[in-house]
Amino acid sequence: MDASITLPEQERSPHELSVAESRLNRTLGIAYAFGNQVLFIITVWNLFWFLRDGAMTSAKDHWLIRDCTLAVFFAISHSVMLVPKTRKFLGKWIPSAFYDSTFCVVTCISLLALFFGWRTSETVLWHASGSIETIIRLCFYISWGALLYSLALTGLGYQNGWTPFYHWLRREKSPRREFKPRGAYKLIRHPVYLSFLGLVWFTPRMSLDHAALTVIWTAYIFYGSFLKDRRLEHFIGEPYRQYESRVSGYPLVPLGPLSKKAIRINASPTETRQ
Numbered sequence: 001m002d003a004s005i006t007l008p009e010q011e012r013s014p015h016e017l018s019v020a021e022s023r024l025n026r027t028l029g030i031a032y033a034f035g036n037q038v039l040f041i042i043t044v045w046n047l048f049w050f051l052r053d054g055a056m057t058s059a060k061d062h063w064l065i066r067d068c069t070l071a072v073f074f075a076i077s078h079s080v081m082l083v084p085k086t087r088k089f090l091g092k093w094i095p096s097a098f099y100d101s102t103f104c105v106v107t108c109i110s111l112l113a114l115f116f117g118w119r120t121s122e123t124v125l126w127h128a129s130g131s132i133e134t135i136i137r138l139c140f141y142i143s144w145g146a147l148l149y150s151l152a153l154t155g156l157g158y159q160n161g162w163t164p165f166y167h168w169l170r171r172e173k174s175p176r177r178e179f180k181p182r183g184a185y186k187l188i189r190h191p192v193y194l195s196f197l198g199l200v201w202f203t204p205r206m207s208l209d210h211a212a213l214t215v216i217w218t219a220y221i222f223y224g225s226f227l228k229d230r231r232l233e234h235f236i237g238e239p240y241r242q243y244e245s246r247v248s249g250y251p252l253v254p255l256g257p258l259s260k261k262a263i264r265i266n267a268s269p270t271e272t273r274q
Helices: 014-053 063-082 083-090 096-116 130-154 162-169 191-201 207-237 238-246
Strands: 122-128 206-209
Touching: 014 130, 014 162, 063 083, 063 096, 063 207, 083 096, 083 207, 096 162, 122 207, 122 238, 130 191, 191 207, 206 207, 207 238
Parallel strands: none
Antiparallel strands: 122 206
C-alpha cells in the first residue's frame, strides 16, 4: 500500500484529527483576521471620501427614510456590539481573540451599506466657497488627524481587532488593557468622539441629507459617550470614577452626565478587564 495515501477520517488517530483541526482553525483564523484588516482599510478610505464629498451615487429618489434608516442602523449595530452582555452572549461562539475583529467587521459592513446605499437631497443649506471653504476643509483634515491620534492613544489595534489576533497568532495571551490616561485624555474623556464630530460638521456643502446624517450621528455620539462612561465604570471601576471627577467628557461642559462627576461615596470598585 502507498504510504502517502491519507487514511479515512474514521481510521485516523484522535491525535491526528486534533492536529488537523488545529491547523484548520488557525488557517481560518488567519484568513478571517487579515480579511478584516483589508475590510477596515477599505471602509476608512470610503469613509474619508463619503464625509468629504458626499454620497457615492447621484441618485436622489426617496432619500429621507432610506438615509435615516442607514444612519440609525450603524449607530445601533455599533452600540450593541459594545454592550458587555452582548460580548458575553456572543462569546459562546466567538473566541475572545476574534471578538474585536468581529466588532470591526460588523462596523465596517454597516458603514459600507450606508456609503453605497445613501441617496442625496437637492436641497442645499449652505455652500461655502473661497477662503471659507479652505478653512472648513482644513478643519476637516485636522479632525482626521485628531481622530487617528486619539485612536492611537487608546490602542488602534484593539479597535480593529489586530492586537488580540496578533497575540493569538503568537500563541500568547492578549495583554490586559491598562487604564492610563495620557495626551488628550488628560484634558477630555472622549477625544475620539469629539474628533468624529468634526468629520461630520466640517463640510463646505451642507445638503439636507448630510444635515440629517449630522443630526443623527451627533445625537448618537453624545449618547454613545454617556454609554462609554457607563461601560468603563463597569469594567474599570473606582479608578475610572476618580478620572471622571477630574476630567470632563467634552470641553466647556459644566453640567450633565458628560461634565466632571462628583465622586460617589461607598462606590464599590470592580477591577475587571477593560
